[in-house]
Amino acid sequence: MSEMRLIVAGAGGRMGRALIRAITESSGAVIAGALESPNSPLLGEDSGVLAGLPANGVKLSSDLWELSAHADGILDFTVPAATIANVAIAAQRGIVHVIGTTGLSASDDAVIRSVTNQAVVVKSGNMSLGVNLLAAMVKRVAQALDDSFDIEIVEMHHKAKVDAPSGTALLLGEAAAAGRNIALSERSARGRDGVTGARRAGDIGFASLRGGTVTGDHTVIFAGPQERIELTHKAEDRMIFANGALKAALWARGRSPGLYSMADVLGLGDASS
Numbered sequence: 393m394s395e396m397r398l399i400v401a402g403a404g405g406r407m408g409r410a411l412i413r414a415i416t417e418s419s420g421a422v423i424a425g426a427l428e429s430p431n432s433p434l435l436g437e438d439s440g441v442l443a444g445l446p447a448n449g450v451k452l453s454s455d456l457w458e459l460s461a462h463a464d465g466i467l468d469f470t471v472p473a474a475t476i477a478n479v480a481i482a483a484q485r486g487i488v489h490v491i492g493t494t495g496l497s498a499s500d501d502a503v504i505r506s507v508t509n510q511a512v513v514v515k516s517g518n519m520s521l522g523v524n525l526l527a528a529m530v531k532r533v534a535q536a537l538d539d540s541f542d543i544e545i546v547e548m549h550h551k552a553k554v555d556a557p558s559g560t561a562l563l564l565g566e567a568a569a570a571g572r573n574i575a576l577s578e579r580s581a582r583g584r585d586g587v588t589g590a591r592r593a594g595d596i597g598f599a600s601l602r603g604g605t606v607t608g609d610h611t612v613i614f615a616g617p618q619e620r621i622e623l624t625h626k627a628e629d630r631m632i633f634a635n636g637a638l639k640a641a642l643w644a645r646g647r648s649p650g651l652y653s654m655a656d657v658l659g660l661g662d663a664s665s
């Protein structure tokens with residue numbers, strides 16, 4: 393099969409630059425476009441140079457309709473409003489849409505789901521192998537323990553991160569809820585402050601720390617009577633997410649329309665999303 397022609401959305405951002413590097417270093421894909429916000433001062437800059445590589449001739453543009461005329465897929469790590477705008481264009485063009493953007497609302501998720509009867513979308517709050525394996529383990533442990541074990545999820549990220557809890561924390565929360573056979577939306581405890589009252593049995597708690605340059609740390613704590621299990625993942629480099637996203641795009645090419653997760657891509661069943 394020919395090399396997959398991929399557009400990188402948010403090409404001037406932290407993940408965008410890692411994605412440009414991942415595609416450049418791969419053998420199965422080429423960069424077909426580099427998308428940025430219409431207000432970006434980086435428009436017209438070379439995407440290779442921005443990623444710390446030799447110039448590749450692919451300049452940053454804000455016109456996805458034009459870029460997608462000659463592409464097979466888009467890797468999208470941007471902001472919710474941009475991702476939702478990209479969903480419609482990717483579906484109309486019939487190209488694979490890999491969505492890594494976090495902080496999406498329930499109504500954003502509904503928009504994404506609405507195109508997946510005609511479009512191929514892979515979406516995950518974390519594209520790394522390690523976190524998706526962790527999610528499978530969390531689901532298994534949650535299945536084995538009753539609610540005398542309190543589940544708390546702690547995450548830490550760099551100081552520029554704008555959403556909380558992280559997409560990964562929510563993914564791990566969904567895995568724990570699936571293991572317990574409960575709906576996370578009804579049982580999550582977020583943003584405790586002041587006189588909160590005692591912890592409600594069966595809730596899944598979230599705590600977010602921000603500071604420095606932390607790429608992404610997540611711990612799921614199962615705190616029981618007189619003992620505690622902690623499952624941790626520490627991301628050391630954004631290339632783990634970029635390589636995962638690239639793998640997802642290559643896997644998705646030619647698939648039937650639908651909404652897929654990294655658990656599908658990695659063959660981990662329904663372990664995570």
Ligand SMILES: NC(=O)C1=CN([C@@H]2O[C@H](COP(=O)(O)OP(=O)(O)OC[C@H]3O[C@@H](n4cnc5c(N)ncnc54)[C@H](OP(=O)(O)O)[C@@H]3O)[C@@H](O)[C@H]2O)C=CC1
Pocket residue numbers: 401402403404405406407408427428429430431432433469470471473474491492493494495516517518519520559633
């Ligand atoms: N699922 C996963 O595995 C991972 C997900 N993420 C998520 O990816 C997202 C991006 O993270 P990160 O790279 O650190 O953030 P950055 O802020 O560094 O990058 C986001 C980029 O998107 C650009 N952007 C904004 N609006 C548009 C638009 N309309 N069209 C195209 N580009 C646009 C921004 O431009 P400007 O600055 O000019 O606004 C910026 O360059 C976050 O939601 C993050 O949580 C991150 C890592 C892994």
Ligand SMILES: O=C(O)C1=N[C@H](C(=O)O)C[C@H](O)C1
Pocket residue numbers: 494517518549553557558559560561607608609627
């Ligand atoms: O914003 C980030 O940096 C990250 N975002 C994702 C998240 O919200 O979980 C994935 C990773 O942890 C890095």
